[in-house]
Amino acid sequence: xxxxxxxxxxxxxxxxxxxxxxxxxxxxxxxxxxxxxxxxxxxxxxxxxxxxxxxxxxxxxxxxxxxxxxxxxxxxxxxxxxxxxxxxxxxxxxxxxxxxxxxxxxxxxxxxxxxxxxxxxxxxxxxxxxxxxxxxxxxxxxxxxxxxxxxxxxxxxxxxxxxxxxxxxxxxxxxxxxxxxxxxxxxxxxxxxxxxxxxxxxxxxxxxxxxxxxxxxxxxxxxxxxxxxxxxxxxxxxxxxxxxxxxxx
Ligand SMILES: NC(=O)c1ccc[n+]([C@@H]2O[C@H](COP(=O)([O-])OP(=O)(O)OC[C@H]3O[C@@H](n4cnc5c(N)ncnc54)[C@H](O)[C@@H]3O)[C@@H](O)[C@H]2O)c1
Numbered sequence: 170x171x172x173x174x175x176x177x178x179x180x181x182x183x184x185x186x187x188x189x190x191x192x193x194x195x196x197x198x199x200x201x202x203x204x205x206x207x208x209x210x211x212x213x214x215x216x217x218x219x220x221x222x223x224x225x226x227x228x229x230x231x232x233x234x235x236x237x238x239x240x241x242x243x244x245x246x247x248x249x250x251x252x253x254x255x256x257x258x259x260x261x262x263x264x265x266x267x268x269x270x271x272x273x274x275x276x277x278x279x280x281x282x283x284x285x286x287x288x289x290x291x292x293x294x295x296x297x298x299x300x301x302x303x304x305x306x307x308x309x310x311x312x313x314x315x316x317x318x319x320x321x322x323x324x325x326x327x328x329x330x331x332x333x334x335x336x337x338x339x340x341x342x343x344x345x346x347x348x349x350x351x352x353x354x355x356x357x358x359x360x361x362x363x364x365x366x367x368x369x370x371x372x373x374x375x376x377x378x379x380x381x382x383x384x385x386x387x388x389x390x391x392x393x394x395x396x397x398x399x400x401x402x403x404x405x406x407x408x409x410x411x412x413x414x415x416x417x418x
Pocket of ligand 1 (some may be wrong): 180181182184185186187205206225227228253254255256267276296303304350351353354355358
């Protein structure tokens, strides 16, 4: 119970990596605020963890203000923020519409920007904390058919370093790090597979780029979330933590 007394907010926590992270943090004793646009599933996850659910679109600044207000009203503090909510739209520069590009940037990049901005004052009042931004190996290396996602996740990567630098040099006690998962089996992966004509070939390709011989599971990422959330990582800030079965070696 290393996180007893801590309060965590996890976005996009109704499913996939967010739900796994919320469960892992709760198992270590943190009080967890679950947020998601998917109200029914998000509420069920929150109830299973004895946590608070806040309906929340991360691309909406007013919704962020409400999420932080509700967190403060319930718990009085915020120690851990996991900016996890995200979407993946496949498409090359020739295929991607401006609308799809903007939507990806709005949710994956601006949603993370808004989360950091909204959470900082409450975290500062509590004397510090840990912000964990879920990027991707697609924030470190390019794919021809991920022009929008590459742009958004690369943005999350360097933006997080900027915020880490600010928080460190202004002595806020807040650490900011990114996690870069390889391909992980979640609903997002199913949505990506549904966008291509030959999903089996895509999956075989995913496995082939992971030297370890298989894709990952949500708990592989939840372990890194726990590490970055806890004082075990007290000297780690501005870091890009790659959890990818060797995909970027
Ligand atoms: N699954 C992978 O292979 C993989 C790999 C690298 C990075 N990631 C990143 O991990 C994060 C989680 O991915 P996942 O695979 O668990 O996805 P998922 O689709 O399984 O779950 C994402 C959750 O975010 C929610 N969501 C979507 N848009 C939202 C919005 N605007 N506001 C609030 N909630 C919203 C969805 O309702 C859903 O519950 C994403 O940022 C994704 O880019 C995933």
